[in-house]
Amino acid sequence: MSAETNHTRRNALRTLGSAVAAGLAGCSSSQEQTTAGPPESADFVQNPAEIHPTLVEETSVASDEILIGLRLEDSSLPFTTEVYHAPPDASVHATRTYDTQDLSQVELVPESKRTLDTVDTDREDIHYGTTMVGEPLTVTLVARHDGEAFDWSSWDRTGYPYDGHDEENPALKVACYCGGMIYTAPSGGTWARVIQVTPTERVDPGTNILLNWTSSRLRK
Template identity: 65%
Template sequence: MGEETNHSRRRALQTIGSVAVAGLAGCNATGSSDPTQQPTDTSTATSTPTETSTETATNEHTGSEQTHEHTDAEPAEGVEFARNPEEVHPTLVEETSVSSDEVLIGYRLEDSSLPFETEVYHAPDGAEMQATKTYDTQDLSQVDLLPDQPQALDTVATDQEDIHYGTTTVGEPLAVTLVARHDGEAFDWSAWDRTGHPYGGHDEEDPALEVDCYCGGMVYTAPSGGTWARVIQVTPTERVDPGSTIVVNWTSSRVRT
């Protein structure tokens, strides 16, 4: 999780059981889900004006905006996901501590099939949620979706991807910037599915978690030799007890071509 330019590629995909991807279930409460999908995990599917059918990131001179539309794209053939937040949750609990008035949230990006390791940083104050940009540099000082002095979330290692975690309070978002620095040829990918433990926050009328949003059904582009960045956040609602520890897990892979 450092800021060096060159990164080792993610180790080969580890297959922990198979999972049928029944739908693109990336968005919820403060984002939206593809109206044609049939979600398989737990979060609300209410839409907001910022992400109904088309989403546009702020355009500034340091990066190129990305405009995304919900698509019918599917995962690349042969990709299997662990989707096991309930299995890694005890590790997060054992390796961390949280005060009785806070909530600890772990962000786990299950992206072993991608040629980069997704980095997770605290988002800058006032960041626009779902803002997404690509940059022709891997110098994080040029990534304006990060603070002037980027601070990575702490991590806990698991048998597959690390869990990046931070704390917040009930009703307050934990906003982060996802970063992908890629050395190979440009390619497209998507986050196909989201699960969580002990709360998922998907397809619920009264969600315990409001997630805004690394979204299924939207295709993202990793630029060659550059950086991709997206701002998201997770907010625990009053259904979450203070002192709780939560894992939110996203699965992602290249789109099928």
């Protein structure tokens, strides 16, 4: 197995545009960003408020828990992002590429390879898990790619009824699939990144929350 940290390009230009800036919330300042925005051809819905009732109808949450739905708009990419519960010892923000698609050799995915449950929508599925106030939901995003290697980014995060953006006392702490960072899908291999969502005391137990990320290749 070959694994290496998926470092972003050192010469990325400064971040421009409000959409990209908003997506940086929750990211470490040491991480590199890119100025390029999503291609004009990308068809993003970004409608968590409209999809939220579907999540509520199709799931149930205990009165002492909080349900977190993750919707990854990646239809413009040549893979469908998989979402697994992360290993207990995984470091948040850990990002690696592997020269294999065998998940038993992807250390950011646990041996149990337990995916999050999903709810179907007219677009991308909603992956969801439950947690409690102050307790993180930690997951690993996985992309297995067969074609030529290419770069992409996640451009924006929206949410309903909370998104965790630009708040002094946020309802959600998201450490994160960061807007503006450059990721690389390796040819015939696997990309993996660990992210974490933690509801704060501002969120009432029994609440369903939907977060939506948009992602696409870099615009040239």
